[in-house]
Each structure stands twice: as C-alpha cells, then as structure tokens.
Amino acid sequence: MSIAENFHAFQNELQGTNCRLVAVTKTHPVERLREAYDAGARLFGENKVQEMAAKQPDLPPDVEWHLIGHLQTNKVKYIAPFVHTIQSIDSLKLLLEIEKQAAKNNRVIYGLLQFHIAAEETKSGLSLPEAEEILQSEAFRTLQHVQLTGVMGVATFTDDEDQLRREFRELRGYFELLKQRYFAPQPEFKEISMGMSADYKLAIEEGSTLIRVGSAIFGARPVPQD
C-alpha cells in the first residue's frame, strides 16, 4: 500500500468521528511528507526540533506542525516561528519559554500538557498534582502567547488491551478534571492526544481526538526511535 492509500484508509476510518490524525513523519525524508500532503494530510508530527525545523521550509505553509517529542527550553526558539502545537509540555519553565519566544514572533503557540500514563518510568510526562501546580501558579495566568488546548499521553508498549484501555481512560480522566476545574469556559480546551499505529483503535474508543500515526502510514522507520 502507498502512503496515499494508507492515509485515505485512515481518513475513511475517522470519518464521522471526533478524532483527527497527526501524521508522524520522524526519520522520513520530505519527499514522503509531500506524498502524504498531496493525499490530504495537513497535521504533521515530529519528535525532534532540528528535524522539524529542517523539513518545515520544504512543505506548504498550511501544514500544522506538531512537536510530539521532549522539548528542551533552549531549543524552543528554533520552532517558535512556525510550530502550531507543542504536544509535549511538561513544565512551567517550558511554558514560560514558549510564551517568550511566541511573543517575539508575534504569534500564539498552542500546547498540550503531557501526562505520564505508561508503566515504563522512561516515558516522560506530568502527574496530576504537577499539572495542577502549573495551572494554579501566578505565572500561568500571565501567559498571552501560549494557549493550552488539551492533554497528551504515550501508553505503555504492550499488547495488553486492558492495560491500554486503563491508561487511555486515566488520560481522559485528567482531561475531564482539568477542563472542569481550569478551562470550563474555554471550548478551545478540547484535545486528548492518544493512540499510535498499534493502539489507535482502542484510543479512539476511549475518546481520543488526535491520534499520532507513523508506521501504519509510512511503514517501518529505518532506525529505532526513542
């Protein structure tokens, strides 16, 4: 199956749902991104700052770039001119740096709070108390150029369906709670980013609004990532 065929199959599967697809293009050359673009893909996900910044000029300007990997504060400046959503926000310090760089570029950058939902310790993300500490801080209230639009999580690498469902439900629970406590008047706070090639069907059933799909569209990546 070609990239276009794979992408169209996802489009059909998502039709009539509340869920959109982020095409995860890490490690793939821009020609393959353009193939996906020509098939209709507009949301692209990369996990590394340098790689995203290198590819961005070669794709049309209506691409929504989503950063899905860990972001160091000193690298925000490289993507601030164009990034649409940073899905991996895991500290107040990072939020403040995004605010600063977005202001410099006179734009708003959207963000998701990344939660730790997996059993593996190596996977990053916030706990609920850590997220609430950020949202209750004085500094958070001053932000004008970064807008939180939801939550993101990476589930455990397992084929245990019950465990995956538990983790997706945990993330959805965090979303509902934060929405009620901190974002109730804001319809923009609406995204639950969960589900990848191996587990996206379950994630959609559990309420995902953004699935992040790489290998099921582009094939296996040349080298193992993260």
Ligand SMILES: *Cc1c(COP(=O)(O)O)cnc(C)c1O
């Ligand atoms: C690589 C990656 C994906 C996509 O993984 P696939 O299994 O290829 O679909 C999704 N989310 C994150 C955070 C990733 O790093």
